Amino acid sequence: MFPLHRGRRLRTNESIRSLVRETSLSPTDFMFPMFIAEGKNIKVEIPSMPGIFRRSIDLTVEEVKEIYALGIRAVNIYVKISEDLKDNAGTEAWNKDGLMQQAIRAIKTACPEMIVMPDVALDPYSIYGHDGIIANGDVENDSTVAALVKMAVSHAEAGADFVAPSDMMDGRVLRLREGLDAAGFHNVGIMSYSAKYASAFYGPFRDALGSAPKDADVVVPKDKKTYQMDYANRIEAIREAVWDVEEGADMVMVKPGIAYLDIVREVKNAVNVPVTVFHVSGEYAMIKAAAERGWLDNDAIMMEQLMCIKRAGASLISTYFAKEAAIILNQK
Numbered sequence: 001m002f003p004l005h006r007g008r009r010l011r012t013n014e015s016i017r018s019l020v021r022e023t024s025l026s027p028t029d030f031m032f033p034m035f036i037a038e039g040k041n042i043k044v045e046i047p048s049m050p051g052i053f054r055r056s057i058d059l060t061v062e063e064v065k066e067i068y069a070l071g072i073r074a075v076n077i078y079v080k081i082s083e084d085l086k087d088n089a090g091t092e093a094w095n096k097d098g099l100m101q102q103a104i105r106a107i108k109t110a111c112p113e114m115i116v117m118p119d120v121a122l123d124p125y126s127i128y129g130h131d132g133i134i135a136n137g138d139v140e141n142d143s144t145v146a147a148l149v150k151m152a153v154s155h156a157e158a159g160a161d162f163v164a165p166s167d168m169m170d171g172r173v174l175r176l177r178e179g180l181d182a183a184g185f186h187n188v189g190i191m192s193y194s195a196k197y198a199s200a201f202y203g204p205f206r207d208a209l210g211s212a213p214k215d216a217d218v219v220v221p222k223d224k225k226t227y228q229m230d231y232a233n234r235i236e237a238i239r240e241a242v243w244d245v246e247e248g249a250d251m252v253m254v255k256p257g258i259a260y261l262d263i264v265r266e267v268k269n270a271v272n273v274p275v276t277v278f279h280v281s282g283e284y285a286m287i288k289a290a291a292e293r294g295w296l297d298n299d300a301i302m303m304e305q306l307m308c309i310k311r312a313g314a315s316l317i318s319t320y321f322a323k324e325a326a327i328i329l330n331q332k
Contacts, residue, residue, distance in 0.1 A: 023311040025303070027071030027329055030322035031117070031276070035208050036060055036079045036103045048204035049281055050288045052320050054080055057103050061110045070326040074115040076164055076318055077103055079124055080209050088134055090122035094150040096157065104158035117191055118155045120148055120176070121167040124209050128220045131167040131227060137219035139227055145172045149179035156185040162250070166193040168227040177248035189250040191276060195237035195263055198228035201256045201282030208281070234266060241267045249273065251316070256280040258305055261312040268313030277309050279319035299328060 010020050035054040042056035079099045085092045121131045132144030152163040241252045254264045255278035268275045291298035302321045
């Protein structure tokens with residue numbers, strides 16, 4: 001009778017394994033982060049992120065159509081603006097004719113069914129590279145939140161389906177919900193970056209947008225640790241996610257991804273809204289660099305990591321691999 005239980009019976013071949021597989025991936029599980037550049041017919045590869053580009057709006061629209069055809073149904077978008085448009089208050093962020101607002105309108109016009117979730121944070125617009133307004137040597141919370149509300153309403157006016165606050169200011173979800181509702185945008189959702197850690201994995205992203213903290217003529221924080229979370233903390237992430245849901249978030253996010261799967265599961269168990277996970281630029285870049293050297297199989301590692309993120313509890317995965325993974329899934 002030994003052994004009574006044989007787990008290998010359910011691993012005999014791929015047909016059996018597929019019957020009992022607990023987790024599956026689909027292109028609709030992915031959101032594609034996109035970088036928008038000024039100008040026309042612009043396509044510039046980001047050196048630290050092979051295969052990822054800053055595109056002008058016209059080429060972004062063409063890419064959106066292509067990924068929609070692959071089954072991807074959501075994009076989160078970021079803009080790189082000219083230095084002369086930046087200031088401490090981030091006032092370009094709510095310019096109704098700004099690059100972000102133009103991009104939202106263009107995407108929704110060309111592909112109305114694509115869900116557009118623009119980033120809500122001041123760092124792309126700040127002369128100091130911080131996510132908020134600098135006052136007295138720190139990022140001032142409440143004045144930043146007021147600016148974020150104006151930014152989010154301008155995104156909604158342009159046609160955004162969700163706004164995605166990535167700033168980590170206290171109380172911003174409540175104020176965003178109030179501001180959107182007051183402006184008549186009751187059906188525009190909030191996907192909150194609830195557990196966003198002060199991580200070294202963001203380096204390539206900051207290269208893409210020029211949004212790293214900068215030297216300045218006033219005292220500014222040298223990093224983002226006064227508002228992004230300490231990566232030593234777990235319970236704090238649960239608390240932040242619960243607070244955001246209580247304030248009106250329709251989705252919450254954990255960022256980064258692979259190195260934080262314990263947090264993904266904890267948050268998933270604690271809230272009753274969808275959990276998004278950001279498979280971030282550094283995680284992408286490491287796989288690409290290793291694959292270029294022949295140390296790892298790009299496609300195998302990509303699919304394994306995405307499956308692991310989904311298994312941990314992700315309802316949606318924001319990943320630079322979205323297009324590559326969707327192509328592979330569509331071939332099966």
